[in-house]
Each structure stands twice: as C-alpha cells, then as structure tokens.
Amino acid sequence: MLLNQIHSPENLKDLKREQLISLSREFRERIIQVVSRNGGHLASNLGIVELTIALHRVFDSSKDRIIFDVGHQCYVHKMITGRMETFPTIRTLGGISGFPKISESPHDAFDTGHSSTSISAALGLAIARDRFSNGQKIVAVIGDGAMTGGMAFEAMNHAGHLKSGLVVVLNDNEMSISPNVGAVSRYLNKLRIEPYFTTPKEYLEYVVKQIPGFGSKLFNLLSRIEGSLKYLLTPGMFFEDFGFKYLGPVDGYDFELLEETLSFARDHKSPVLVHVLTEKGRGYKPAQDHLPTFHGVGPFEITTGEIKKEPSPPSFTAIFGKTLVEMAQENPRIVAITAAMKEGTGLETFAQTFPDRFFDVGIAEQHAVTMAAGMALGGLRPFVAIYSTFIQRAFDQVIHDVCLMNLPVTICLDRGGLVGEDGPTHHGTFDMSFLRMIPNIIFMVPKDEAELRWMLKFSLTLDGPVAIRYPRGSGMGVSLDRLEPIIKGRAEICREGGDLAILAIGSALYPAMEVSNRFSREGIQAMVVNPRFVKPLDISLLEKLFKKRVPLVTIEEGTLLGGFGSAILESASDLGYCPQVLRIGLSDNFAPQGRPVELRAMLGLDADGIYRKVSEWMVGRTLKKVSAF
Numbered sequence: 036m037l038l039n040q041i042h043s044p045e046n047l048k049d050l051k052r053e054q055l056i057s058l059s060r061e062f063r064e065r066i067i068q069v070v071s072r073n074g075g076h077l078a079s080n081l082g083i084v085e086l087t088i089a090l091h092r093v094f095d096s097s098k099d100r101i102i103f104d105v106g107h108q109c110y111v112h113k114m115i116t117g118r119m120e121t122f123p124t125i126r127t128l129g130g131i132s133g134f135p136k137i138s139e140s141p142h143d144a145f146d147t148g149h150s151s152t153s154i155s156a157a158l159g160l161a162i163a164r165d166r167f168s169n170g171q172k173i174v175a176v177i178g179d180g181a182m183t184g185g186m187a188f189e190a191m192n193h194a195g196h197l198k199s200g201l202v203v204v205l206n207d208n209e210m211s212i213s214p215n216v217g218a219v220s221r222y223l224n225k226l227r228i229e230p231y232f233t234t235p236k237e238y239l240e241y242v243v244k245q246i247p248g249f250g251s252k253l254f255n256l257l258s259r260i261e262g263s264l265k266y267l268l269t270p271g272m273f274f275e276d277f278g279f280k281y282l283g284p285v286d287g288y289d290f291e292l293l294e295e296t297l298s299f300a301r302d303h304k305s306p307v308l309v310h311v312l313t314e315k316g317r318g319y320k321p322a323q324d325h326l327p328t329f330h331g332v333g334p335f336e337i338t339t340g341e342i343k344k345e346p347s348p349p350s351f352t353a354i355f356g357k358t359l360v361e362m363a364q365e366n367p368r369i370v371a372i373t374a375a376m377k378e379g380t381g382l383e384t385f386a387q388t389f390p391d392r393f394f395d396v397g398i399a400e401q402h403a404v405t406m407a408a409g410m411a412l413g414g415l416r417p418f419v420a421i422y423s424t425f426i427q428r429a430f431d432q433v434i435h436d437v438c439l440m441n442l443p444v445t446i447c448l449d450r451g452g453l454v455g456e457d458g459p460t461h462h463g464t465f466d467m468s469f470l471r472m473i474p475n476i477i478f479m480v481p482k483d484e485a486e487l488r489w490m491l492k493f494s495l496t497l498d499g500p501v502a503i504r505y506p507r508g509s510g511m512g513v514s515l516d517r518l519e520p521i522i523k524g525r526a527e528i529c530r531e532g533g534d535l536a537i538l539a540i541g542s543a544l545y546p547a548m549e550v551s552n553r554f555s556r557e558g559i560q561a562m563v564v565n566p567r568f569v570k571p572l573d574i575s576l577l578e579k580l581f582k583k584r585v586p587l588v589t590i591e592e593g594t595l596l597g598g599f600g601s602a603i604l605e606s607a608s609d610l611g612y613c614p615q616v617l618r619i620g621l622s623d624n625f626a627p628q629g630r631p632v633e634l635r636a637m638l639g640l641d642a643d644g645i646y647r648k649v650s651e652w653m654v655g656r657t658l659k660k661v662s663a664f
C-alpha cells in the first residue's frame with residue numbers, strides 16, 4: 036500500500052503519475068472508511084484529493100503557507116503532513132480536528148471553520164512575508180461556495196491593490212452544501228462551459244473574420260468597443276479586473292496540468308487565481324447521488340451509503356421547518372432566509388412549497404440579516420434561520436440594521452449550545468451573551484420542541500426583533516399539540532420547591548428536572564424554573580426568589596461570561612439584592628470537539644455533572660426553608 040509510505044510531503048515528490056493515481060484511490064478508500072465511522076465532511080474531501088497532492092508537490096507546506104478555506108476539506112492534507120496514523124481519531128474527543136489547527140501541526144497555516152476567511156488571512160501572511168523577505172509562498176484554497184462570502188471579495192479587492200504575490204486556488208465543484216447560488220456561481224459556470232470565454236483572443240479573431248462579407252469589419256468594430264471586447268476575449272476577466280492573473284479552468288484530476296499551472300502561479304510575483312474544476316463526492320456513488328447529505332455526514336454503511344441512525348424523535352430543526360411551513364400557509368407575509376444552509380436549517384420543504392418566498396443568499400450571513408431588515412421595513416415578516424455560530428458574522432447587522440429600527444425580524448438560531456464533533460469553530464455558545472445586550476431584542480430559548488413551535492408562533496405577535504435559540508439534534512419526543520400560552524417575559528415554574536431554585540435555560544431544563552428529582556429523594560426540594568426568556572427576564576418571579584433569599588442555581592449551555600446566569604446576577608444587583616448564586620455553564624475556554632454526550636459529561640453539563648456541582652456548592656451552605664409560591 037502506497038499510503039503506508041506517506042509520512043510527510045517529501046514522500047510524494049518522487050512518485051510517478053501511475054503511482055499518484057493509485058495513491059489517490061487509496062486516500063479515497065481511507066477517507067470513506069474513517070468518515071463512515073466518525074462522520075465528517077465526506078464529499079468535499081473526496082473531490083479534492085488530486086488537487087491536495089499536487090499542492091504538496093508544488094509547494095513546501097513546512098515553509099510555505101497553504102490555507103484551506105472553511106477547512107472541512109483538509110483530510111488529505113492532514114494525512115500527507117504526518118497525521119496518517121492519527122487520522123482515524125479525526126473529530127473524536129481528544130483526536131485530531133476535522134479542521135486545520137495551527138496547534139496541531141506546523142503544516143496547518145491558519146485555523147478555519149467559518150467560511151471565506153482564507154484570502155484575507157493569506158494577504159496578511161503575504162504582507163508579513165514581504166516585510167521579512169522570508170520567501171514564503173502563500174496559498175488560499177477556497178471553494179466556489181466560500182467565494183460567495185463577501186469577505187472573499189473584500190480581500191481580493193485589497194490584494195489586487197497591494198499586488199503582493201499570493202495564489203488563490205478556486206476549487207470549483209459547482210456546489211456549496213447544496214447547489215451554489217447567484218451571479219458568482221453563474222459566472223464560474225460560464226468559464227466552465229462557454230467556449231468563447233476561454234478561447235484565446237487570436238482564435239476568436241480568426242473565427243470572427245471568417246464571417247462572410249463583414250467579418251473583418253465586425254472584428255474592427257468589436258476591437259474599438261474595447262471594454263466589451265476585453266470581456267469577451269479574456270478568460271476570467273472578472274478576476275483580472277480585481278488585479279489577479281486568471282489561470283484556468285484546470286481539470287482538477289489532471290496531475291500534469293495541475294502541477295504545471297500551480298508551478299507557474301507559485302513563481303508569479305503578483306496575485307494569481309487558479310480556477311480548478313473538481314467534483315464533489317468523486318469516486319463514491321452514494322455521495323455523488325446525495326451530495327447535500329454527504330457534505331457533512333454522520334456514520335454510514337459503506338456498501339449502501341445508508342446513514343446509521345438510532346430511532347429518535349424529530350429534531351428541533353425539523354420541527355422548526357415544519358412549523359414555519361404551517362405558519363406561512365396562514366400568513367402570506369412570511370418569508371424564509373438561509374445563508375447556504377437550506378438542509379441544515381430545515382428549510383427544504385419551505386423552499387419547495389413557497390419557492391418565491393424562500394431566499395438562499397449564499398454564504399452571506401451579513402447580507403441575509405440586512406436583507407431581512409429591508410424586507411421587514413417593506414411589510415414582510417422574515418424568518419432568518421442561521422446557525423448560532425454563524426450569526427456571529429452578522430452581529431453588527433443585527434444591532435444596526437434590525438434592532439436599532441426595532442424591525443420585526445425573527446432570527447432562528449439553530450445549533451445553539453455544544454454542537455459536537457465539529458468542535459470549537461462551530462459550537463454555538465456565545466449567542467446569549469452577545470445578543471441579550473442589544474436593545475429591543477426579545478430572546479427566547481425553548482425547553483423542548485413543543486415550546487419551539489409556540490415561540491415561533493408567538494414571535495409573530497411581537498412587533499420587533501426576536502431571537503429564538505434551539506439546539507442541534509433530536510427533540511425530547513414531547514407532544515407537539517400541547518398548548519402552552521407564552522407570555523412575554525414570563526417564566527414557567529416546572530416544579531415547586533422551597534430549598535433552592537434551579538433556573539435552567541433551554542436544553543438544560545430536562546437535566547435540571549432530573550437533578551431536582553434526585554434531590555427530592557434526599558429530602559431537598561428544588562424548584563425548577565424554565566425561564567423561557569433570556570430577555571426580558573421574569574423580574575417579578577426573580578424578585579420573589581431574591582426576597583426569600585432562596586439559593587439560586589442557573590444552568591446554561593453557553594459561556595458563563597455575560598450569559599444567562601450573568602443576566603440573573605445583574606437583575607439582582609439592579610433590584611438591590613445579593614443572592615447566593617451558583618452559575619453552571621461553560622468557562623472562559625473554547626469547548627473542545629467530541630460527541631455531545633461526551634462533552635456534556637466532561638464539562639459537567641449533564642444531569643450527573645449538575646447534581647455533583649450543586650451538591651458540592653451546597654456543602655456548608657445552610658439551606659433556609661422558604662415556602663413555595
């Protein structure tokens with residue numbers, strides 16, 4: 036097996052073409068094997084095998100810097116750069132990351148996970164390289180999906196201006212997670228398929244002049260309309276106008292051509308864009324047949340491609356999607372927006388049912404939020420579904436474009452809390468801290484999927500910005516018809532008890548109930564409160580608890596810094612109380628990767644961990660009996 040001989044990029048250098056082809060096959064087999072067990076980004080990695088090998092034959096990643104945009108396509112790079120043995124641990128607790136990590140290897144140039152950062156980072160490195168004259172070559176490998184993110188263009192705009200030598204490799208597989216959208220995608224398509232775009236100028240001149248009678252005149256006329264002719268005759272003119280030399284399109288499976296083009300780009304002194312055509316899921320039919328499913332996939336059966344899944348209640352995401360369709364059937368003003376995550380956010384049925392009320396904006400969270408603001412101003416009722424981690428991109432847009440004008444936009448924050456194997460770049464653990472401080476916003480967190488339904492419907496009754504945060508994964512399996520009237524700023528008391536009060540937000544509520552039952556068996560009666568609102572808080576309930584000096588425990592699957600527990604402390608201080616409060620949540624660290632159940636156990640956020648922390652905290656603390664209300 037050739038794979039066993041690859042310990043560093045050096046081992047690639049002497050391989051012959053036939054060997055490279057065999058090696059590529061072995062890489063694919065290894066990726067399929069490991070991802071079928073651990074889950075991961077299968078389709079993107081299968082598509083980029085040859086390109087990654089070529090990059091490592093042309094550049095020296097121990098010295099040069101290769102930045103993988105989003106980073107989900109770095110598996111072959113990891114195996115080539117000394118992580119062949121640890122590759123089977125990818126995405127597991129304590130294992131190697133599914134994304135590049137500078138702490139993991141000197142060959143990883145930049146930590147990525149969020150899209151469209153690579154060209155900015157590359158430009159920064161290029162500026163530093165120029166200052167220190169260290170001879171590094173800088174490469175950004177970016178997908179056509181990531182290219183729809185505004186940051187990529189901000190960086191190209193600046194890079195073309197500075198003229199620093201850097202190579203952008205555009206890995207064009209025509210797909211984001213689902214088919215790519217918009218003008219950038221259409222333009223790349225043109226470069227792929229319309230011959231006149233890629234035909235050399237000399238050949239075009241020849242063809243035009245062949246037109247009987249007026250061919251020569253036509254060519255002269257076209258030549259005078261300089262701008263338009265340039266656009267016709269120069270392939271990749273769009274990128275050339277940005278100040279990049281455009282090379283391509285190059286077949287991403289032709290080693291010779293790839294290496295030739297990359298070598299030319301490497302030695303060019305100013306910015307170059309190499310347009311490489313690849314195919315997502317290459318070599319594995321089940322992935323090619325179901326690309327969005329196999330973009331980021333859980334464990335699956337290799338022979339059939341069947342996803343291995345324990346029977347479980349519908350996910351929060353599915354309930355969100357279903358509820359929004361129902362609501363949209365009744366309310367024609369409702370529109371849904373996603374930033375390239377139609378499947379991930381559960382909007383497929385909505386998109387099919389209401390194609391003219393569904394908007395996939397590409398990887399452009401900032402634009403998604405500001406566009407929603409415009410829609411709301413124009414009388415529509417936008418629901419913007421974005422993963423918690425990606426709304427970080429649109430922080431200012433939420434403040435400046437939505438909340439400042441108090442516009443009725445509902446921001447649906449999927450994947451709030453720990454997301455698992457994708458790790459620190461993807462955990463949605465900061466949202467409560469950075470959204471609750473914004474004036475006008477109403478921020479709700481449901482304890483289960485039934486409550487999510489009611490919160491979505493309730494948001495329609497509010498005439499201002501709303502955020503609703505719900506976790507990754509299956510719901511609690513509760514009945515969806517349970518009618519629970521939601522009142523703005525009113526918490527729900529789920530269990531009475533006078534010895535202590537546990538305020539558990541969102542997914543923390545069910546473990547809190549379990550803990551309370553355990554305490555009850557020990558003679559300690561713990562009230563359990565489902566706060567429902569991060570903002571506004573249920574001040575009247577809180578004041579009662581503060582007055583009675585009930586020890587308080589707050590639980591949240593989010594950072595403790597400025598989070599839900601902090602909000603409780605602030606309200607106590609504002610009301611002039613100084614209660615005993617134990618805040619349980621995430622400390623001031625980036626949470627690692629692992630299965631959610633492992634992470635919760637490790638971080639003390641499951642019922643056992645909460646029970647342990649509360650018990651320890653109560654030792655030596657006199658539990659003053661107070662009557663329930």
Ligand SMILES: Cc1ncc(C[n+]2csc(CCOP(=O)(O)OP(=O)(O)O)c2C)c(N)n1
Pocket residue numbers: 079105107108148149150177178179180181182206208210211212315374375376398400425428
């Ligand atoms: C800011 C941000 N929004 C959304 C995502 C989710 N996401 C991960 S990969 C991806 C598609 C990337 O497509 P492309 O760049 O073409 O890479 P490919 O997987 O096709 O190789 C998306 C939308 C993200 N990582 N970052």
